[in-house]
Amino acid sequence: MPDTLPLSAVQHYMYCPRQCALIHVEKVWDENRFTSEGRLLHLRADSGVSGRRGGVDVDRSVPVRSARLGLYGVADVVEIRSDSSGREVPYPVEYKRGSPKLQDWDRAQLCAQAMCLEEMLGVSIAEGAIFYGKPRRREVVLFDSALRDVVERVCVALHEMVKNAVLPRAVPGQKCRGCSLTERCMPGKRNRGVASYLKAGLE
Numbered sequence: 001m002p003d004t005l006p007l008s009a010v011q012h013y014m015y016c017p018r019q020c021a022l023i024h025v026e027k028v029w030d031e032n033r034f035t036s037e038g039r040l041l042h043l044r045a046d047s048g049v050s051g052r053r054g055g056v057d058v059d060r061s062v063p064v065r066s067a068r069l070g071l072y073g074v075a076d077v078v079e080i081r082s083d084s085s086g087r088e089v090p091y092p093v094e095y096k097r098g099s100p101k102l103q104d105w106d107r108a109q110l111c112a113q114a115m116c117l118e119e120m121l122g123v124s125i126a127e128g129a130i131f132y133g134k135p136r137r138r139e140v141v142l143f144d145s146a147l148r149d150v151v152e153r154v155c156v157a158l159h160e161m162v163k164n165a166v167l168p169r170a171v172p173g174q175k176c177r178g179c180s181l182t183e184r185c186m187p188g189k190r191n192r193g194v195a196s197y198l199k200a201g202l203e
């Protein structure tokens, strides 16, 4: 693997490879309502105090890294739980704006985080959770072989794209409505109205 990339690149790549390349190859970033809300939620999670809560040790803002996957990042929260044999097992919890998604974007990012922790600590992590802002509840994520395969494949594709500085072509879709980089991706399109642009693109 080439240089390490931020964990968030996994989610960006799955959401839209072009968006991922704009951020991690071209190094551009624009805030919109969605990214601001997400950042605030992370800040809130990170500003909490580490310690014991409800009988569980809770660490916040835990740096994670995997040389094998070529990823680094910060886990919002890692709870230390005990498995059936009494061994301590990390349980990562990620904070996300919005609601649970059908697609695996967020689940894969959390799984990548767990795979980093496994490599760092020499443990096996079977599950974690994502806390969504709407509704304010946790979704449990099982780190099964299918999800791990997705992470492995995305990491290979992601590093290949960044190493070769590839900027994939735009593939317009519903995802563009929530993208903060529409103007960077297709300058002038927002002025025409995203709806008409999407319609033209889909046609």
Ligand code: SF4
Binding pocket: 016, 018, 019, 022, 170, 171, 172, 173, 175, 176, 179, 180, 181, 182, 185, 186
């Ligand atoms: S506007 Fe659409 S195609 Fe362009 S980067 Fe954003 S999501 Fe991808």
